[in-house]
Amino acid sequence: MNRIDTHQHVVPPRYAEWLRDKGIEPGGVAVPDWSEDGALKFMDGHxxxxxxxxxxxxxxHFGDDREARRWAREINELCADLRDRRPDRFGTFATLPLPDVDGAIEEAAYALDVLKADGIVLIASYEGRYLGDETFRPLLEFLHERDAVVFVxxxxxxxxxxxxxxxxxADFLLDTTRTAISLVLSGAMERYAGIRFILAHAGGFVPYIAYRIMLTMAKEGLAPSLDVLKKFYYDIAISATAAALPSLLEVADPGxxxxxxDFPFAPPIAVDLINAQYEEYPLDPALRTAIDRGNSEALFPRLKGKP
Structure with missing residues (x-):
């Protein structure tokens, strides 16, 4: 029992009720129930x-900056309290009230400096704008200066x-892919090299279309190279299968x-199915150890050596 799970969600009951009242089903999935005890039980079993x-x-953010700032602060403080009570079991990616960039920078500073969040979570696109868009440049500059880990x-x-x-x-995978390409073509990956971006779900379609991305770079006057794609981090949530892992491991830096x-949006039975394939996949033992824990220890030094 030593994995560090970089793609695990919190669904505070008040927030879940808020979404349900709005009739929102994230990704076409009903808002799941979540509790601290339920999360611990899931982790203990996996x-x-x-x-x-x-x-x-x-x-x-649903159109009201002030409301979004209040919700971001409430959720970030709830998660920080959970982390402080169980620092060996929980970490936090702080949420921001984007597309309110000023509010996002203010909340990121509070989350990183006061709450000591482990990083920041960003959605791949906001109001049709992807993360390489000039709109988000002040936020990326701030996160670069803080050497932040950013989960996309x-x-x-x-x-x-x-x-x-x-x-x-499929749409989720394309959304991640679009924002990765946006970060590459805009030069953000070089300009904000202090940010460690983790792309969800093995980067969407990024590994599979790596050479199409290189062709696009050439078309845009950039030197085509897979090296820029190796700068990203990639989690294997709902992607650790014999169909997806070869493409990912061909493109990603092993570290x-x-x-x-993806718990609790991925229920335990779905995680069991994916884990069974992952555990049977013929990985070098050192690489498996790195994926399960070592690579995350490098991103989050406070977890190094935890039991």
Missing amino acids: GIQTGILSLSTPGV HPGELPAPPVPGIPSFT HVTYGS
Whole structure:
């Protein structure tokens, strides 16, 4: 029992009720129930020592900056309290009230400096703008200066959903892919090299279309290279399968792959299915150890050596 789970969600009951009142089903999935005891029980049953908690899509902003700031502060303080009580079992990615950039910088400073959050969670796109957009430059500059770990989680595409196909099926993967390409083409990966970006779900389609991304770089006058894609970190939540791992491991830096579960949006039975494939996949033992824990210890030094 030693895994560090960099893709585990918190769903505070008040927040869950707020989403349900709005009729929101994130990714086409009903808002799941969550509790501290339930999270610990899940982790104990899946070899997870520490879960780094993050708020999933849709975040906290529904058109009212002041309301979004209040919700971000409430959730971040709740998670910090949970982490402080159980520092060996929980970590926190602080949520921000984007697309309110000024509010996001203020909350990021509070979360990192006062609450001592382990990092920040960003949704891949906000109001149709991806993270390489100039709108977010002040925030990225701030996070670069703080050498922040930034977990990038997908959201709804800025396009109508396809009837009968939940957005978590494919749209989420495209949303992550688009924002990764946006960060590459905008030069953000070089300009804000202090940020360690973790892309959810093995980077969406990024590994599979790596050479298409290189062709696009050339078209845009950039030197095509896989090196920029190796700067990203990638979690393996709902992606640790014999179909997906070969592409990921071909593209990713071996030191930049982390374990992820996607609990509670992925129920235990789904995690069991993916873990069974992951545990049977013929990985070098040292690489498996690095994915399960070592690579995350490098990102979060406070967890190094925890039992």
